Amino acid sequence: MAATKRPIWKLSVGEEAPDFELTATGDAAGKGGPQKKVRLSSYRGKKNVMLAFYPAAFTPV
Numbered sequence: 001m002a003a004t005k006r007p008i009w010k011l012s013v014g015e016e017a018p019d020f021e022l023t024a025t026g027d028a029a030g031k032g033g034p035q036k037k038v039r040l041s042s043y044r045g046k047k048n049v050m051l052a053f054y055p056a057a058f059t060p061v
Helices: none
Strands: 021-023 037-039
Touching: none
Parallel strands: none
Antiparallel strands: 021 037
């Protein structure tokens, strides 16, 4: 019997996150500065990374 594949958004504490790429939000974000792409895998083995997700963050309630 084949194992069912779990969706990537259902990770447990301590599991390795899947690789992804986002546009960086730094000091120049939204001010006409150059946009830079950041990939999670570029930090693997070099730095600790904590991912936090806030549903509807920065939206009026």
